Amino acid sequence: MRIFFFxxxxxxxxxxxxxxxxxxxxxxxxxxxxxxxxxxxxxxxxTDVSFxxxxxxxxxxxxxxxxxxxxxxxxxxxxLPKGGVSVNMSTIITTSDFVALxxxxxxxxxxxxxxxxxxPTNEASEIVITTLxxxxxxxxxxxxxxxxxxxxxxxxxxxYGAFAxxxxxxxxxxxxxxxxxxxxxxxxxxxxxxxxxxxxxxxLKNKKGRxxxxxxxxxxxxxxxxxxxx
Amino acid sequence: MWTLIQIELxxxxxxxxxxxxxxxxxxxxxxxxxxxxxxxxxxxxxxxxDIGGTMEIDGNxxxxxxxxxxxLQLLLVHVPLLVALIAADMISGEANMGTLRxxxxxxxxxxxxxxxxxxxxxxxxxxxxxxxxxxxLFLSMWIFGTGDMFLMKSSYxxxxxxxxxxxxxxxxxxxxxxxxxxxxxxxFFLSIFAENSIGPIVATMSVIVFFTILSTLNIPIFxxxxxYLFTTHMISWKEFFDIQVNDANEAIVGSIQNPQxxxxxxxxxxxxxxxxxxxxIWIFNKKDVLS
Numbered sequence: 001m002r003i004f005f006f007x008x009x010x011x012x013x014x015x016x017x018x019x020x021x022x023x024x025x026x027x028x029x030x031x032x033x034x035x036x037x038x039x040x041x042x043x044x045x046x047t048d049v050s051f052x053x054x055x056x057x058x059x060x061x062x063x064x065x066x067x068x069x070x071x072x073x074x075x076x077x078x079x080l081p082k083g084g085v086s087v088n089m090s091t092i093i094t095t096s097d098f099v100a101l102x103x104x105x106x107x108x109x110x111x112x113x114x115x116x117x118x119x120p121t122n123e124a125s126e127i128v129i130t131t132l133x134x135x136x137x138x139x140x141x142x143x144x145x146x147x148x149x150x151x152x153x154x155x156x157x158x159x160y161g162a163f164a165x166x167x168x169x170x171x172x173x174x175x176x177x178x179x180x181x182x183x184x185x186x187x188x189x190x191x192x193x194x195x196x197x198x199x200x201x202x203x204l205k206n207k208k209g210r211x212x213x214x215x216x217x218x219x220x221x222x223x224x225x226x227x228x229x230x
Numbered sequence: 231m232w233t234l235i236q237i238e239l240x241x242x243x244x245x246x247x248x249x250x251x252x253x254x255x256x257x258x259x260x261x262x263x264x265x266x267x268x269x270x271x272x273x274x275x276x277x278x279x280d281i282g283g284t285m286e287i288d289g290n291x292x293x294x295x296x297x298x299x300x301x302l303q304l305l306l307v308h309v310p311l312l313v314a315l316i317a318a319d320m321i322s323g324e325a326n327m328g329t330l331r332x333x334x335x336x337x338x339x340x341x342x343x344x345x346x347x348x349x350x351x352x353x354x355x356x357x358x359x360x361x362x363x364x365x366x367l368f369l370s371m372w373i374f375g376t377g378d379m380f381l382m383k384s385s386y387x388x389x390x391x392x393x394x395x396x397x398x399x400x401x402x403x404x405x406x407x408x409x410x411x412x413x414x415x416x417x418f419f420l421s422i423f424a425e426n427s428i429g430p431i432v433a434t435m436s437v438i439v440f441f442t443i444l445s446t447l448n449i450p451i452f453x454x455x456x457x458y459l460f461t462t463h464m465i466s467w468k469e470f471f472d473i474q475v476n477d478a479n480e481a482i483v484g485s486i487q488n489p490q491x492x493x494x495x496x497x498x499x500x501x502x503x504x505x506x507x508x509x510x511i512w513i514f515n516k517k518d519v520l521s
């Protein structure tokens with residue numbers, strides 16, 4: 001019996017150590033991201049939403065610590081998922097007001113990652129839960145799934161290139177839920193009824209949207225004025 | 231023939247009534263532009279209400295290109311009346327004034343006379359469209375600037391890049407001109423049968439209203455008729471503002487979703503023009519002019 005209790009105590013302390021390890025891991029990733037005070041980058045943005053026909057657009061992306069983010073299409077119109085794209089890794093990853101729990105491992109894009117669940121301790125937080133897939137050897141977040149109160153769940157998958165040492169991705173794919181879009185034909189003055197009824201598979205596909213941004217020409221820590229983000 | 235055309239053009243533009251259409255178009259367009267300049271944001275918010283739940287839209291939506299599209303949607307339903315005012319008066323007006331018999335006694339054929347009159351009414355129609363284009367497109371571009379064009383269809387939205395819009399407007403205005411010339415041809419045809427302008431003008435508008443209702447009602451019994459009604463095809467100018475997407479759902483810049491529909495509609499309108507003008511010539515050549 002004493003041996004049994006000793007083994008149980010050892011297991012509990014081991015799992016406690018695991019939880020602390022997750023906070024330490026998240027802290028290390030955050031520290032890597034904190035090297036970047038600000039950046040601007042060129043991007044190609046592709047919108048893949050069933051009810052939107054949009055060409056690939058050239059955009060400029062700006063970020064300033066701690067959470068200022070701006071995506072701009074010069075002289076044009078950009079379509080972004082509500083509440084999603086403005087969030088980047090630096091704002092998602094925080095070790096204050098969150099509890100970081102281990103949730104296993106997974107392979108993302110051929111990289112072994114540790115799954116970390118970030119739960120907010122603040123009841124009023126907009127974020128309900130964030131799941132991070134962290135590439136521990138490189139201290140990079142390969143994937144993040146965030147559930148919010150107002151804007152549903154969205155997923156970000158990152159791939160890295162020349163700026164991996166700053167934790168800045170080369171490509172980000174945002175996946176998010178979409179609502180049905182419909183305008184009365186009386187408003188749009190469309191009177192030909194060429195619409196074919198959708199299959200169930202197509203209806204399910206239409207519920208998801210994706211925005212892909214491929215970044216290039218990062219300019220890091222050159223200084224961006226706060227007024228730029230107003 | 232050219233002299234005849236010049237005379238008919240002189241007769242059209244000598245009358246004050248001709249300029250009613252130009253003034254009406256200018257008044258309508260400037261009022262809409264004023265309203266959108268003052269309160270365009272509220273209108274944009276109204277348009278974006280449905281899509282705003284999923285997407286955030288950043289950029290200048292209320293720009294000259296979108297405003298021109300909105301005005302074309304509104305005005306191209308009403309411009310036919312302004313076209314009919316002149317076209318439906320071409321023969322019946324002469325009969326009303328008692329100058330028709332005098333005209334056909336001149337040393338040119340009835341066919342030449344009718345073609346000259348129809349050509350003159352076509353020039354009037356085209357000038358009206360040019361006026362519409364200058365005010366609706368160029369003036370809007372000057373007041374509101376340009377940018378990407380964000381269009382909301384009933385079941386999807388289309389985002390056209392700024393450099394992919396202007397040629398579409400050129401095509402749309404050419405098509406709209408064809409549609410309005412069809413209305414002019416109908417008015418011209420009805421003008422043969424009357425000795426008073428009011429009758430053909432009202433008849434032209436009544437036909438357009440009647441056919442438009444048939445074209446827009448989604449009742450199966452009428453669906454067989456729709457392809458043959460010119461009003462069904464008059465709104466095909468909007469096809470210039472739809473774009474194809476590839477397998478990855480990327481819009482293909484410079485493409486049109488359904489170019490064949492534009493071609494088919496243009497052919498139907500041309501057939502109607504030939505039919506109305508040909509019918510006018512044939513009937514007028516056989517008609518005993520007593521006025």
